[in-house]
Amino acid sequence: MKSAIMPSLGTLPVEDGDLLRLLVAGSVDSGKSTLIGRLLFDAKLLLSDQIEALEKTSIDRGETGLDLSLITDGLRAEREQGITIDVAYRYFSTPQRAFIVADTPGHVTYTRNMVTGASNSDVALLLVEAPTGAVEQFRRHAAIVSMLRIPHLIVAVNKMDLVGFQQERFDAVVAELTPWVERLEIPQVTFIPIDALGGANVVDRSADLAWYSGPTLLHKLENVSVVADRNFTDYRFPVQSVIRGGGGSDGVSARALTGQVAAGIMRPGDEVVVLPSGERSHIASIETLGGELDEAWPPMAVAVRLTDELDVSRGDMLCQPGNRASVTEQLTARVCWMSEQPLVAGARLLLKHTTKTVPARVDELVHKIELDTLGAEVGPPSLELNDLGVIAIATTSPICVDPYRVNRRTGAFILIDQASGDTVAAGMVLHSDERRSEREATNVVWQEPRTSRQTRREALGHAGATVWLTGLPGAGKTTIAELVQEHLVASGRPAYLLDGDNLRHGLNSNLGFSDPDRAENVRRTAEVARLFADAGFIVLVSVVSPESGSRAAARETHEQDGLPFIEVFVDAAVELCEKRDPKGHYARARAGEISGFTGVDSVYEEPVDPDIRLDTDAAEASDSAGQLLELISTRIPDPRG
Numbered sequence: 001m002k003s004a005i006m007p008s009l010g011t012l013p014v015e016d017g018d019l020l021r022l023l024v025a026g027s028v029d030s031g032k033s034t035l036i037g038r039l040l041f042d043a044k045l046l047l048s049d050q051i052e053a054l055e056k057t058s059i060d061r062g063e064t065g066l067d068l069s070l071i072t073d074g075l076r077a078e079r080e081q082g083i084t085i086d087v088a089y090r091y092f093s094t095p096q097r098a099f100i101v102a103d104t105p106g107h108v109t110y111t112r113n114m115v116t117g118a119s120n121s122d123v124a125l126l127l128v129e130a131p132t133g134a135v136e137q138f139r140r141h142a143a144i145v146s147m148l149r150i151p152h153l154i155v156a157v158n159k160m161d162l163v164g165f166q167q168e169r170f171d172a173v174v175a176e177l178t179p180w181v182e183r184l185e186i187p188q189v190t191f192i193p194i195d196a197l198g199g200a201n202v203v204d205r206s207a208d209l210a211w212y213s214g215p216t217l218l219h220k221l222e223n224v225s226v227v228a229d230r231n232f233t234d235y236r237f238p239v240q241s242v243i244r245g246g247g248g249s250d251g252v253s254a255r256a257l258t259g260q261v262a263a264g265i266m267r268p269g270d271e272v273v274v275l276p277s278g279e280r281s282h283i284a285s286i287e288t289l290g291g292e293l294d295e296a297w298p299p300m301a302v303a304v305r306l307t308d309e310l311d312v313s314r315g316d317m318l319c320q321p322g323n324r325a326s327v328t329e330q331l332t333a334r335v336c337w338m339s340e341q342p343l344v345a346g347a348r349l350l351l352k353h354t355t356k357t358v359p360a361r362v363d364e365l366v367h368k369i370e371l372d373t374l375g376a377e378v379g380p381p382s383l384e385l386n387d388l389g390v391i392a393i394a395t396t397s398p399i400c401v402d403p404y405r406v407n408r409r410t411g412a413f414i415l416i417d418q419a420s421g422d423t424v425a426a427g428m429v430l431h432s433d434e435r436r437s438e439r440e441a442t443n444v445v446w447q448e449p450r451t452s453r454q455t456r457r458e459a460l461g462h463a464g465a466t467v468w469l470t471g472l473p474g475a476g477k478t479t480i481a482e483l484v485q486e487h488l489v490a491s492g493r494p495a496y497l498l499d500g501d502n503l504r505h506g507l508n509s510n511l512g513f514s515d516p517d518r519a520e521n522v523r524r525t526a527e528v529a530r531l532f533a534d535a536g537f538i539v540l541v542s543v544v545s546p547e548s549g550s551r552a553a554a555r556e557t558h559e560q561d562g563l564p565f566i567e568v569f570v571d572a573a574v575e576l577c578e579k580r581d582p583k584g585h586y587a588r589a590r591a592g593e594i595s596g597f598t599g600v601d602s603v604y605e606e607p608v609d610p611d612i613r614l615d616t617d618a619a620e621a622s623d624s625a626g627q628l629l630e631l632i633s634t635r636i637p638d639p640r641g
Contacts, residue, residue, distance in 0.1 A: 018097045020226060021120055023150065025104045026127030027137040031158045035127065035196035035217075036090065036103055042203035043218060045092045096222040122226040123152040125217075130163045130193070133173050139180065143369075146184035147334060147388065147428065149405060152224055153181070153189045156217060161195045165208040188224075192217055230298050233556075234402065235264030235272075236325060236410050237304065237318040238354035252284040256303040257312055259355065262409040264320070266304070267295045272318045274310055276327040276398045278516050281306040298409070315356025317400040317410075321515055322549020322605075325400040325410055328432035331393045332366065334404075335383070339417070339424035342382035343391075349424065350416040353399050354409065357416070364392040390430065404428035464494075464533035465636045466526075466558055467628070468541045470551060470607065471570035472599045473585055474577030476616040476624070480570060481540040483625035484632070488538055493638060496532055498525060500543035513596045519550050526554035533563045538636060546598045548605040564636060568628060569610035572617050574599045611635075 026032045039045075090101040102121060124145040128138055145153055155177060163169040170193045181189050193201060193212055200206035203218045215223070240259035270283045286293045287303045296302045304318065319325055337343050343362065351360035367376040368389040376390075383389045404411030415425035467484070469477040481497050488495035500521070504511070508524055511517040522545045532539040545551050551567065558565040577599060578586040589597035596602045607613075612631050614624040 020097055020099050021122045022099055022101045023121035023124045024101060025141045027135050030127040030129055031196045032103060032127055036101060038196050038199050038202050040092060042199050043094060094222060121150050123224055124150045125154045125156060127156050127158050128173060130157050130159050130169055130173060133176050142181060142184060146186055149408060151187045153186045154220060155191045157191060157193045158196050160193045161198055167211045190220060231263035231407050232265055234323055234407055235320040236262040236407060238262055239312060239314055239316045240355045241314055242312060253306045253309050256305050258303045260301045261296050261298045263298055263407050265295055265297045271321055273321045274312050275317045275319055275325060275400045279310050281308040281310055320549050322547035323553055324519055325402050326432045327398045327400055329395045329398055331432050332430045333393060333427040334390050334430060335425045335427040337383040337387045337425050340385050342384050344382045350418055351395055351413055352416060353413040356399055358399060359396045361394050362391055363394050366390040366392060401429050401432055403431055464536045465564035466529040466533045466539045466541060467566045467568060468554060469568045469570050470545045472572060472574055472577045472604055473544055474580045475570040475572040476621055477542040477570045479621045480625050481542045483621060484628055485540050487629055493538060494536060495538040497540045498529055522550040522554060526557045530557050530563060544598050546604040566635060567607055567610045569607045569613045571613055571615050576617055
């Protein structure tokens with residue numbers, strides 16, 4: 001039941017980051033509902049009849065003044081108990097932006113409700129009481145904020161009036177919480193002292209907090225940038241439905257694919273691949289009720305027409321050919337269990353991911369997360385209500401996923417009880433097609449391993465990196481890489497060559513040369529290279545990697561982990577490569593014995609802006625190796641001097 005004094009929805013602008021989804025959480029009695037009420041009241045966002053209803057209800061409850069918490073505590077059970085039970089959503093607008101506020105329950109019993117409210121939030125506002133500092137529930141909520149990868153955290157140190165508005169007490173709370181929050185690796189954290197009951201620093205500044213020079217809470221909320229948090233790189237369009245009408249001529253499909261853009265910027269003319277089938281086409285048009293668009297981006301809802309009549313259905317996904325979601329039937333994921341019936345290995349449920357729902361089986365309970373310590377209990381017998389853990393799941397048909405850290409939309413799912421239809425878990429994909437090893441599972445969940453990258457660098461005296469050599473077959477990639485490896489090892493620097501041909505005899509032996517297999521070949525190679533680089537090696541990767549999108553994904557895999565990545569374009573004319581033809585592949589391709597061979601009947605997308613270009617038409621391999629070694633010594637200096 002909605003509160004009688006809830007602010008009206010009004011018109012919510014949703015373009016250019018004007019809409020902010022805000023999560024508000026804190027322990028019981030930390031002042032969440034009062035804070036939201038104060039925010040609305042002081043910002044003059046309540047109508048006169050809402051204020052009158054608030055005054056009447058406050059008098060009926062025996063309050064001497066306005067009880068601002070009643071603005072959000074709309075459920076009768078909440079008012080009677082004086083706590084927030086369910087997630088209460090409130091909508092309001094200021095001249096600067098529109099807000100959707102999720103007021104979530106603070107009691108540990110309702111942790112699952114907090115996860116629900118946090119799932120789509122841009123900013124998390126967690127309250128801490130100035131007299132007591134952090135309590136266990138704050139740590140629990142902060143860990144969930146990190147797990148759900150909410151990029152902005154505001155810690156409101158409330159009830160500053162109870163400590164005499166002392167700066168020393170605020171500084172002490174900040175000093176207490178900072179080490180904990182830093183372990184959670186939340187990108188942006190802001191501490192703000194407030195008095196929600198009296199209104200100090202909520203909307204307006206107060207003389208009582210004159211020593212504080214930072215923003216008020218409302219000013220911070222109005223100015224935090226969320227547009228940059230959207231994923232405009234990884235092209236993802238889950239198909240919601242397929243409708244007929246329009247099109248049907250001039251190379252435009254009569255079928256329109258409708259849905260919400262999950263990531264990337266879509267434009268007419270873009271080449272797309274339909275997953276899981278792997279069929280390709282181009283976007284003919286992007287439409288809304290208002291007409292055709294030149295481009296679409298998250299979270300716009302649009303209809304897309306292709307140039308070909310492909311067999312596309314609900315649950316399929318459009319991606320770019322060189323940057324695809326993983327098509328998989330096996331996942332490892334973090335989950336929050338929301339059912340009173342415990343989760344055990346072997347449970348059969350429905351998994352709903354974007355627009356697709358498939359039967360699934362829980363193969364393994366990998367570990368349960370101990371939120372008070374951020375540790376892990378390996379192989380728990382079950383997950384109980386409100387437990388957070390890591391599980392391995394198998395689905396009966398393929399789904400198209402990304403890791404949650406890459407895309408919160410395509411990396412999230414829910415689990416549904418088949419009998420009752422109840423949602424029993426919220427999940428976040430960690431990775432697909434592999435199981436987390438027991439050694440990984442025993443690590444502290446958010447903490448760096450005992451032997452961190454920095455510790456390893458200091459002990460070994462060396463930092464790692466990946467040097468990615470790309471070019472046509474026969475351009476000279478492996479020859480140059482072998483010379484560079486030989487020189488580095490001889491000089492005492494750890495180096496290792498990952499050659500594309502050798503990898504296809506082992507790690508990638510099950511892959512062919514179709515476009516999806518080529519992309520998967522590059523993805524696996526990039527992951528192996530990242531591990532070597534993390535261990536302190538200079539990894540020399542020699543692979544054709546013809547698609548620019550796959551190479552960009554390989555670079556991102558490294559850079560998001562803070563590892564250097566050097567792209568080397570080994571440039572040689574196809575005529576010269578064919579003349580060299582060291583393995584006879586060009587001749588076989590010309591004879592029709594090999595199909596899809598890069599340089600003959602498959603396109604090579606040259607790097608637009610490589611870190612270095614080596615022209616093997618004009619230079620000897622030794623000279624090219626010397627140029628590359630010079631760049632490596634500049635980008636990855638030898639710490640021994």
